[in-house]
Amino acid sequence: MRRVDGWRDRLTVMAFLAPALILIGVFLVWPALWALYQSFTNRALTGLTAMNPSFVGLDNYTRLLADADFYASLLRTVTFVFFSAIVGQTLFAFLIAYLMANRPGWRLRAVPVFAVIFVLPLAVPETVAALTWASMVNGTESGLINRMIGVLGAGPIQWLQDYAMETVTIVNIWRGLSFAMVLFIAALEGVPRDVLEASMVDGASAWQQLRRVTIPLLRPQILTFLMLTTITTFGIFGLVYFLTRGGPGNATEIIGIYIYNQAFQFFEIGYGSAAGVLLLAILLGLGTYYVRLMRDQV
Amino acid sequence: MSVDVTAEEKVAAGGRLQGTKGSSGGHSTGKIGAYLLLSALALFALIPFSWLLLAAFDSDASISVEVPKAWTLGNFTNLFANEDGVRLMANSLIYAGGATIILVVVTTLAGYALSRYDFRGRRVLMLGILLTRVIPPTATIAPLYVIATDLGFLNTYHGVILILAAIEAPLALWIMKGFFDTVPIEIEEAAWVDGANRLQAAFRVVLPLAGPGVGAGALIAFIGAWNEFLIPLVLISDQDKIPISIGLFRAWVSYTQVDWGFLAALAIIYVIPAVVFYALARRALQASLAGGLAGT
Numbered sequence: 001m002r003r004v005d006g007w008r009d010r011l012t013v014m015a016f017l018a019p020a021l022i023l024i025g026v027f028l029v030w031p032a033l034w035a036l037y038q039s040f041t042n043r044a045l046t047g048l049t050a051m052n053p054s055f056v057g058l059d060n061y062t063r064l065l066a067d068a069d070f071y072a073s074l075l076r077t078v079t080f081v082f083f084s085a086i087v088g089q090t091l092f093a094f095l096i097a098y099l100m101a102n103r104p105g106w107r108l109r110a111v112p113v114f115a116v117i118f119v120l121p122l123a124v125p126e127t128v129a130a131l132t133w134a135s136m137v138n139g140t141e142s143g144l145i146n147r148m149i150g151v152l153g154a155g156p157i158q159w160l161q162d163y164a165m166e167t168v169t170i171v172n173i174w175r176g177l178s179f180a181m182v183l184f185i186a187a188l189e190g191v192p193r194d195v196l197e198a199s200m201v202d203g204a205s206a207w208q209q210l211r212r213v214t215i216p217l218l219r220p221q222i223l224t225f226l227m228l229t230t231i232t233t234f235g236i237f238g239l240v241y242f243l244t245r246g247g248p249g250n251a252t253e254i255i256g257i258y259i260y261n262q263a264f265q266f267f268e269i270g271y272g273s274a275a276g277v278l279l280l281a282i283l284l285g286l287g288t289y290y291v292r293l294m295r296d297q298v
Numbered sequence: 299m300s301v302d303v304t305a306e307e308k309v310a311a312g313g314r315l316q317g318t319k320g321s322s323g324g325h326s327t328g329k330i331g332a333y334l335l336l337s338a339l340a341l342f343a344l345i346p347f348s349w350l351l352l353a354a355f356d357s358d359a360s361i362s363v364e365v366p367k368a369w370t371l372g373n374f375t376n377l378f379a380n381e382d383g384v385r386l387m388a389n390s391l392i393y394a395g396g397a398t399i400i401l402v403v404v405t406t407l408a409g410y411a412l413s414r415y416d417f418r419g420r421r422v423l424m425l426g427i428l429l430t431r432v433i434p435p436t437a438t439i440a441p442l443y444v445i446a447t448d449l450g451f452l453n454t455y456h457g458v459i460l461i462l463a464a465i466e467a468p469l470a471l472w473i474m475k476g477f478f479d480t481v482p483i484e485i486e487e488a489a490w491v492d493g494a495n496r497l498q499a500a501f502r503v504v505l506p507l508a509g510p511g512v513g514a515g516a517l518i519a520f521i522g523a524w525n526e527f528l529i530p531l532v533l534i535s536d537q538d539k540i541p542i543s544i545g546l547f548r549a550w551v552s553y554t555q556v557d558w559g560f561l562a563a564l565a566i567i568y569v570i571p572a573v574v575f576y577a578l579a580r581r582a583l584q585a586s587l588a589g590g591l592a593g594t
Contacts, residue, residue, distance in 0.1 A: 013411050019404035020407065024464055032437075034444070037441075038441055043444070096339065114340055117344055123576035124572060127547060127568075131546060132350050132565075133346055142362035144363045231432045232434075235434025235435075235436045236436070237528050238527035242527070256434075259437070273441055286432065287431075287432030288429065291429050294425075295425065
């Protein structure tokens with residue numbers, strides 16, 4: 001690396017950086033700031049207030065914080081994130097990976113076909129993932145899951161009607177679980193053998209070894225994955241919207257769908273922006289922690 | 299370098315260690331258990347795709363999983379003979395291809411500068427760019443719509459292309475920068491000594507060496523743009539300009555009138571580039587998810 005020295009260097013650096021920074025600035029940073037600004041207005045999607053929005057101060061926020069639907073949506077999102085991202089994709093995936101990694105005489109890389117299969121749920125576009133699951137959980141007797149439980153004598157279940165939130169949570173676990181497991185297996189197999197053997201010589205039980213040696217060693221990887229999957233899951237829209245459009249009623253209206261509905265179904269851009277700002281605040285909070293984890297790499 | 303590579307090296311070392319121990323009965327039970335668990339998981343990962351694979355080759359498909367009574371390639375020939383089908387595929391290619399080209403150009407330039415020049419605020423800038431990665435379009439979709447309207451971006455290819463490129467930019471930039479870091483500065487300095495100026499050295503010497511990284515960044519950007527749903531849902535209402543993701547959604551919403559075989563065939567065509575590119579860029583993707591972003 002070389003220190004920037006003189007106007008020629010400075011000009012070169014600026015010219016190289018400008019296009020990317022303009023792109024990120026205009027379409028990522030500016031909308032975030034604009035969201036903050038609009039959240040103080042009564043801007044609507046159409047009609048008079050679309051042209052001439054006026055300032056309404058904190059009205060949108062006081063309304064939001066008094067809106068039972070918003071709370072319900074936020075709580076739903078947190079539950080969705082907890083069960084699909086934290087429990088399903090991180091805890092459960094790590095547990096499976098732990099059971100599987102370092103099996104004597106065996107490693108995942110030896111069976112590449114598995115590695116390919118495990119990547120599929122995440123590699124397909126979210127719309128296709130939703131479409132295939134729509135077929136799986138189809139409420140008629142011929143739906144695949146209903147046929148499976150039919151063998152056990154259970155009646156057909158209207159999954160997307162009666163268990164909508166549970167179903168979309170499982171779909172999201174399915175999407176991330178196997179890929180996370182592959183990542184964790186790679187990480188676990190990267191733990192130096194001699195360290196593990198030394199702890200065994202010292203008489204550590206498997207549980208002590210996991211808690212005192214393995215997890216502390218893998219902490220950065222586990223935390224980074226946990227942060228990323230949590231952040232991504234908070235921002236999910238398409239997977240759930242495709243399956244349920246937030247319904248039935250608003251049973252699966254997670255925060256992303258709530259924002260979309262406010263802005264584009266009820267045409268309240270200002271109010272939708274306010275909800276977006278709150279989501280953004282959560283994500284930037286988590287994001288700051290994620291950036292701190294990555295800080296050593298710059 | 300990436301976590302993945304180190305992991306594999308360690309795995310290789312571990313394998314040698316285990317080899318010297320030989321295998322006893324306890325080991326093989328463990329092995330069988332691991333295979334059973336893996337197979338169960340593989341089934342869980344694969345079963346949802348059964349409808350897609352069967353319905354696409356079924357002349358009389360429904361929403362349910364059925365073994366076709368008459369197998370056919372007709373759904374695929376329909377797709378390519380049908381004006382709507384071809385238009386959907388072309389639109390997706392335009393959006394994703396356009397976003398990728400723009401992205402490769404701007405992030406290669408910026409990645410090179412961030413890797414090679416030391417200037418005040420470089421670290422803060424890198425971390426700031428990383429922070430913008432966590433902003434999902436979900437949170438800013440309302441203002442994004444207003445901004446797009448003001449810029450005349452509604453129902454335009456270039457508008458959606460620019461926005462998609464921006465969304466993928468932070469991650470791509472980090473990946474590019476990481477790959478430039480792996481090209482030793484000495485190689486570049488040798489070119490300067492030979493009389494090349496900085497720009498010539500950057501384009502003729504460094505860029506070819508960082509090629510795989512640029513490729514990985516391009517693949518990841520293409521996948522992201524190819525899969526995008528919310529941005530075109532909000533910005534594109536013109537039936538002639540919708541990409542495959544929205545086409546699938548509109549067909550699915552019309553439920554009773556939909557030709558399921560056609561829909562499944564379209565979904566398969568839609569999946570292929572995503573999965574192939576994903577497989578090609580897997581290593582860079584894993585590294586970016588597992589903590590150690592490639593580089594340093």
